[in-house]
Amino acid sequence: MAAQPQRGVSASTPVSQAADADAVTATAAGAAPAHGGSIAGVAQRAGVSVATVSRVLNGHANVRPATRERVLAEVEASGYRVNELARNLRTAESRLLLTMVPDFGNPFYAEIVRGIDALARQHGYFMLLCDTGADEGRERSYFDLLRRHRADGAICLDPATVQHALAAESTALPWVACCEFDPAVGVPYVGIDNYRAAGDAVRHLIARGRRRIALINSDEHYLYAQQRRDGYLDALRDAGLDARDAWRVDVHCLDYDAGAKAAAALVRDGEAPDAIFAVSDTLAVGVINGLRGVGRRVPDDVAVVGFDDLALSAQIDPPLTTIAQPMRELGETAARLLLQRLADPRASVPGVLLPHRLVVRGSG
Amino acid sequence: MAAQPQRGVSASTPVSQAADADAVTATAAGAAPAHGGSIAGVAQRAGVSVATVSRVLNGHANVRPATRERVLAEVEASGYRVNELARNLRTAESRLLLTMVPDFGNPFYAEIVRGIDALARQHGYFMLLCDTGADEGRERSYFDLLRRHRADGAICLDPATVQHALAAESTALPWVACCEFDPAVGVPYVGIDNYRAAGDAVRHLIARGRRRIALINSDEHYLYAQQRRDGYLDALRDAGLDARDAWRVDVHCLDYDAGAKAAAALVRDGEAPDAIFAVSDTLAVGVINGLRGVGRRVPDDVAVVGFDDLALSAQIDPPLTTIAQPMRELGETAARLLLQRLADPRASVPGVLLPHRLVVRGSG
DNA sequence: TTGAAAGCGCTAACAA
């Protein structure tokens, strides 16, 4: 598949509803010598070779202090900046880490991404953030950035089904899985024990006297969804409770409205649940809203437990009982694993499980 | 007073830091010939010159169909991928757009970023997302990526104070301002009419019979904060209403807790406001929570109006009355302006104002 | 300690 670069942007932008205030004409610049100039200019003006300038720029030890000063002074004076395009070609690395998330509008992913970003920057990398929409095609095309030397490594938060596809094509590329992972894929990963976490949520509801517990789950392209479902099912079974199919619904999108709709549907039926466990706080927020919309009180009529512990979840009414994930650490760990892998491609990089915890608030 | 404190945080999971499950050892690879190989190999195997391969790869017209097929077949067979590091050096462009946001944890920015990303990708660019924390130092160091040829252009959502600093150092660099802008800086921008929007919010409250209207504002490093304050003040004055200093508070962070704390403080005093206008929905969500915490009912005791119209805002109880910003379009337009600027550096690029609108829901 | 020079892999001007 050849690259089809769409160079040039012809769009003259008629922007209809735009009341264009004032127009900014190109500033000074003109066809100026771009910015900076090259290392050669600096070398010449400093009276040294390009090699010496390079050595100074890269902090190599074997440069006479006087020479170093001279070079640094010239760099300062000319405002020279290294051209990292050239450096990257020469050193064969992009210093970019690719992060692929199914939906960065979800605050859960936003927080993880911050963790990745912080750690990456700390190690001299920048993060290229790509929203895949959990779509295998987009995922694949982003992943291809590794092969095109646009990124040095990747962190994938997409569904296991998608990860399997990646793994089939490219076992050897440096990537790691975060939050969503299948140990069988054979790449380093970090996540939590979803099975146990879901069990904890359900056992909590049972301990509070709930008996008709529903599950609003993500779609089962996600392994975590399967694991949480199993955790839910086994916890019910262990308690000798009914697990009706009608009390299990999969949604294909974790946004608020999906939760609201699913909840309203759940309680519409004859034998309505007295508790709902939703596998994401965004869903749970919607659930609470949906229940309110059909006149059910939380937690009196229906208890609600979410998953993630977003900042938001403590703010709503009633505040959400939920399973907290260490989002920041998940991101940081993923980045660390990837960096390890990049530093030593033949090193053995572990799979890591981080602890979750139940946070009890007012909703259930 | 912050939200309902976490009543019981039962640490159900002892799991020490990292229970490393299984270890992933480096896969096949070894010291393999990296991925791909170069254009020269493809050329040789296809029996053509590198120039021809390059032409095929870039979709140039003047290649005989038969030749093209042969090259394409070889590319396919060998799994060759272009090295964009090399291409970028040669063409002197990185095909990366830098987006600098004060806080991408804020859903407002997340939605704008999606707009930028969508449009950028549509034009063959990727987006480098940088969280500056509204810090001038970080901003400056990110901005330097332009000079180091790491990014072709930048979109800045940071405070005007920070933008002024940038502008002083680099009028000629290709960047645009989004949401937060000062026409005087002389770079293309897109945003809304903050003065009028704030006025609309306040006039709505007045029309609903509110007389003691408080303002919870962002800190005044942001020009938009000054504009919204002026809109608020003038709307009050035009209605002949009191504008007490005690009813105006600036917060330095737009998160939920900041709103909750500010609201609780506002109603603690003797002459409490009967309405609160918060310049961000995240703040407003916190405000509603804070008021609930001190036993005030919304909207009966205190009406609340927010700003932005996040997806979340329709979900909470009561649902938030707010000023909607066209977030997606703001992002897309910013990207479009930047792309225009890159396509033709001497073109006159306009400042663009997009429409806002008042969304009336239950909170005020 | 410093410099000369070879390339990294690609694109594009120029020739054929």
Place this chain on the structure above:
DNA sequence: TTGTTAGCGCTTTCAA
């Protein structure tokens, strides 16, 4: 239509 070749700006041997 195709090939030859000169760089893009840098890092890094290898020699001095």
